Amino acid sequence: MDRVFHALADATRRDIVRRVLDGEHSISDLARHYPMSMTAVQKHVGVLEGAGLVVKRRQGREQRVVGRVEALRRAEALLAEYERLWRERFDRMGDVLMTEMEGNGR
């Protein structure tokens, strides 16, 4: 999970994710969109791959980068879990308020 969030904590990498979820691209293809060397883009793809957000499939001379949505879903599920905690907290606070009101009413 560390790796998933770390991978997403960079605008270039998020843009790569966006592109490869929309369709496959080669690494040099991706590199053309960013103001940095191909090696740098290669490293970014490596980070995404380490996080399970993309996989590479060699096809002749080039390497097609394709997005995997599963890791994204795990991250999303964790955030949803945090939101659940948040909601439950307010439910409890609501209970406390109700109890206080009852107490005052008597």
Place this chain on the structure above:
Amino acid sequence: MDRVFHALADATRRDIVRRVLDGEHSISDLARHYPMSMTAVQKHVGVLEGAGLVVKRRQGREQRVVGRVEALRRAEALLAEYERLWRERFDRMGDVLMTEMEGNGR
């Protein structure tokens, strides 16, 4: 957004988020749960604060750390957007398959 994902890319910080979304805690209170100095925890809280995931409210001698769910929601919305792209891609691939089948059928 960089800062939100970066903040979540650390297990200690995610655990702090979990705790403060469930209820307020002081910094030294939080620090007791981790095998590191209070200063280290202070820095983690600082990173979370910079990402807008928590705010600090001074209360006498101690500083209550309280979670904010809005930044989480923005991150979740982005991940959902990526999933949408992914789904649309398969819808398009489905169209291609349908068209190919029609062509073969004739």
Place this chain on the structure above:
DNA sequence: CTTAAATACAACCAAATGGTTGTAGATCAG
């Protein structure tokens, strides 16, 4: 008043990050 607790902050350190250049191996095109 004195002491302990909670926080803040500066200085320091090792390791990781994000970039570069250079070199080399495959593979496709002419």
Place this chain on the structure above:
DNA sequence: CTGATCTACAACCATTTGGTTGTATTTAAG
């Protein structure tokens, strides 16, 4: 075959990160 293209990888560098210790300030407690 030759040359251009795509990828891989090593070496290097500046900055950031995640931790430490030490010192200072504020506040609560005895």
